[in-house]
Each structure stands twice: as structure tokens, then as C-alpha cells.
Amino acid sequence: xxxxxxxxxxxxxxxxxxxxxxxxxxxxxxxxxxxxxxxxxxxxxxxxxxxxxxxxxxxxxxxxxxxxxxxxxxxxxxxxxxxxxxxxxxxxxxxxxxxxxxxxxxxxxxxxxxxxxxxxxxxxxxxxxxxxxxxxxxxxxxxxxxxxxxxxxxxxxxxxxxxxxxxxxxxxxxxxxxxxxxxxxxxxxxxxxxxxxxxxxxxxxxxxxxxxxxx
Numbered sequence: 001x002x003x004x005x006x007x008x009x010x011x012x013x014x015x016x017x018x019x020x021x022x023x024x025x026x027x028x029x030x031x032x033x034x035x036x037x038x039x040x041x042x043x044x045x046x047x048x049x050x051x052x053x054x055x056x057x058x059x060x061x062x063x064x065x066x067x068x069x070x071x072x073x074x075x076x077x078x079x080x081x082x083x084x085x086x087x088x089x090x091x092x093x094x095x096x097x098x099x100x101x102x103x104x105x106x107x108x109x110x111x112x113x114x115x116x117x118x119x120x121x122x123x124x125x126x127x128x129x130x131x132x133x134x135x136x137x138x139x140x141x142x143x144x145x146x147x148x149x150x151x152x153x154x155x156x157x158x159x160x161x162x163x164x165x166x167x168x169x170x171x172x173x174x175x176x177x178x179x180x181x182x183x184x185x186x187x188x189x190x191x192x193x194x195x196x197x198x199x200x201x202x203x204x205x206x207x208x209x210x211x212x213x214x215x
Contacts, residue, residue, distance in 0.1 A: 015162055020203050027202065028105065028209055029053040029135050035130045037061055037100030043089050043121065048076025054081065054103075059095035066092070089117050097126040105134040107178040118192035125214040132142055132211055137181035143162020147206060149174060186211055
């Protein structure tokens with residue numbers, strides 16, 4: 001599915017989020033920059049937008065962009081991502097304690113086993129290293145009903161116009177509904193070896209950044 005939409009993935013993301021994805025990545029990048037990591041693993045990198053932002057903000061750091069889709073990695077390489085690895089996030093090909101920071105933007109939700117993925121991220125992080133998860137969440141209050149209507153009724157139609165692959169986005173609303181957010185996500189991250197877990201809702205709660213440290 002991701003291979004089929006790789007070439008128009010960026011355009012679809014920018015249009016369907018109303019450009020908010022730029023702001024979300026900027027916030028995530030600033031947080032990682034404040035941690036000052038020397039080695040960063042960007043998991044489920046997709047077309048590489050977050051990895052590219054890290055390269056610009058952290059010019060002295062080693063940024064490794066990993067994804068299980070070769071088509072997505074090809075797009076990331078063409079855009080200037082320097083180091084890419086074809087990898088399954090549930091079975092990472094890296095030794096223990098390899099990275100100072102692991103990030104995953106809009107990717108954990110799509111993984112077959114969230115807990116196993118988090119344990120793998122914990123394994124490759126050094127003690128005291130940082131985790132950053134950026135993903136969709138459901139807003140609260142008045143925005144919630146309007147957002148859910150857009151998510152289930154409007155977004156798949158708009159996506160089909162942009163990518164020609166409506167079925168690739170039909171799953172999106174359901175995946176966001178099922179994905180833990182807020183306190184549930186904080187609890188899940190903590191149960192998989194992380195401490196000091198925090199949640200930073202963005203754009204009224206449409207997306208959330210979760211940050212944590214390896215114990």
C-alpha cells in the first residue's frame with residue numbers, strides 16, 4: 001500500500017493536514033535538537049521529511065532513516081536523506097544501546113505490534129536516551145465530532161483525488177480510532193521500559209507528541 005502511494009505521499013500529507021504537518025514536524029525537531037543527540041534513528045521514516053529536518057537542525061549528528069518500504073526509502077534518498085536502512089521496526093538490525101534518540105512519526109500506529117515495536121526502540125536506545133513518538137490522536141470537545149466526520153467521510157475521497165488510491169486511505173480513520181492516545185499511550189510507553197513520559201497535544205489534539213527516556 002505504501003509503495004503504491006510513495007510518489008504522491010508528501011503532497012497528500014500536506015494537503016490533507018492543511019499544512020499542519022509542517023508545524024508538527026517543526027515542534028518535534030525542536031524537541032530533539034534540545035536533547036542534543038549524536039546518533040538518531042528515525043523509524044518508519046517514509047519519504048524522509050523528519051529525517052531531513054534532523055539533518056538540517058543537527059548537522060553534526062548521524063541520522064539513520066529506516067523504513068520497511070523500499071519505494072518510500074527511494075523517495076527519501078532522492079530528497080537528500082543521507083543514510084537509509086530497509087528494516088522492520090519489530091526486528092531492528094541494530095545492536096543494543098546504538099542510539100541517543102529514536103523517533104517515529106505517524107508510523108507506530110501502523111505497526112503490527114505496538115508493544116513489541118516500543119521494546120525494540122528501547123533496546124536500541126542507550127540508557128538515558130530519548131524516544132519521540134508523533135502520531136494522530138482524537139481531539140476532545142467540539143472539535144471531535146467535526147474531525148471524525150472529516151476523517152471518515154471527506155479524507156478518503158480527497159486522498160483518492162490526490163493519489164488515485166482511495167483504498168490506501170480508507171483504513172486511516174479506523175486506525176486512528178483504535179490507536180491509544182493521551183493517558184493510554186503514556187501508560188503503554190511506560191510499560192515498555194521508558195520513564196518521564198509526557199504528551200504534548202498539537203492542533204487541538206489532532207496529533208500528539210509523546211516524549212520519554214529509557215530507564
